Amino acid sequence: MSHDHNHSARSPKIRIEALEDLLVEKGLVDRSRIDNLIQKFETDLGPMIGAQLVARAWTDPEFRSRLLDDADDVLAKENISGAEIEHVEVKANEPGVHNVVVCTLCSCYPWALLGLPPSWYKSPEYRSRVVREPRTVLAEMGLDLDEETKLQVWDSSSETRFLVLPERPSGTENLSVVELAALVTRDSMIGVAKAKTL
Amino acid sequence: MNSISSLEGSNVEPPRENGELVFREPWEARAFGLAVALAETEALSWEFFRKNLIVEVAARERSLRDGGEAWSYYESWLKALESSVVDGAIVKKSSIADRCVSYAARPHGHDH
Incomplete structure (x- = not known):
């Protein structure tokens, strides 16, 4: 400058x-x-907060169902900072179903759980293309999904922000919540990647 | 203990992987913090600000498509904040302009 x-x-x-x-x-x-x-x-804010929730959901079915049913209530009970200004919904990936999040109009993002969004999330290319051709965009970002997998794209708004609950990687049965949280990347909670494997 | 706060003080590497700074320049951080602070005290409605942000982001993209110069996302943010404050009759447009001129005229070394 x-x-x-x-x-x-x-x-x-x-x-x-x-x-x-x-x-x-x-x-x-x-x-x-x-x-x-x-x-x-x-x-203070960053993906480690969302990662902790995901890891708990992987190990505690009751917590998982609460998180999917009423994330706001979970966030309030956990005293997650900033949660009071956001309504958050959590979308679970399952075999055959993959979720990905975008904000087509600006850059709405679950701040309380992931911090501020990365630059690519705010870019015109991602915002317009992930809705039109999600499979191609995800492949370009390194996530190849087979044709049978159903893709759900969630458009954030000031009313609702979304977090993806990625699938738990196989072979992680003996890990603690803290160890599992280290596998949960920011990108996996936006839905442009899977959780890390061991 | 299984709560979020139990992560504090642990030596687990936060899976940030952002690889980028949250704010590239100090003014971006101020613009962000000012908008959120105004929304917190309800001096400014977040929804109103967001509508202006959408307008500015769309204008930026039109300009980019037309071969215009690229600008920072937070420049759109700042423009949206300025128009929200002016349209919401919180501060007069002329007051902002006058203040900018007087700050820009400060001698070097007295500019912050």
């Missing part, structure tokens, strides 16, 4: 500083709350 651009009245840096200062002066926002939110999203 050029020096001129950085100091121009139209540069994003100047515009956000001006906007923040005006809102702080009006008493509409607290600067330390903004600092805390940034900190939370940069370091």
Whole structure:
């Protein structure tokens, strides 16, 4: 970025500083709350939170059915931060059924469970193509699904965010919840990959 | 203990695999945090902001298709935030513009 651009009245840096200062002066926002939110999203929130839920669902059938029936209730009971602003639905992959999540209009995403979305999730290519040709897009991202597998694409909105519950990899019967959580990648919970195998 | 909080302090590697920074530049983080903070206090409706964001994201994509210059996703976010605040009569457009001009005119070394 050029020096001129950085100091121009139209540069994003100047515009956000001006906007923040005006809102702080009006008493509409607290600067330390903004600092805390940034900190939370940069370091505290991330796919490890969703991964922990998935791993528990793999080992505890009662927890799994609660998660699929009423994820909001589970999130509230687990005190998952940020969950109060989102309605989340969890979609389970099964043999013959694969779920994948997109936000066709902007970048809605289950922040409380996965943090902020990766760049590709916000790209026009992913957002438009995964609805039209999901099988091709998933193959390009390294996930080959056979023709018999039914693909369900879930379009997020401000009302509803989705999390995919990936299938538990085989050969993991003796793993603990903590060990299982390490197999649950961000991409597997968006539905563009499977959980890692051992 | 099986709760989420039990992960804290454990040495399990979080399966982030993001391989990218959450925010590329500090102003992106401020724009994000400001929008969420305003929504939290209900100074701004998230739904209203999101509608403006959808408009800005679509405009960005039209521009890209027409061979326009690429810009950061958070520039669309910032534009949506500015229009939400102005349309919601929270801050006047002219106040924002005046403040930007005065900040841009600061001597170097006094610009943050």
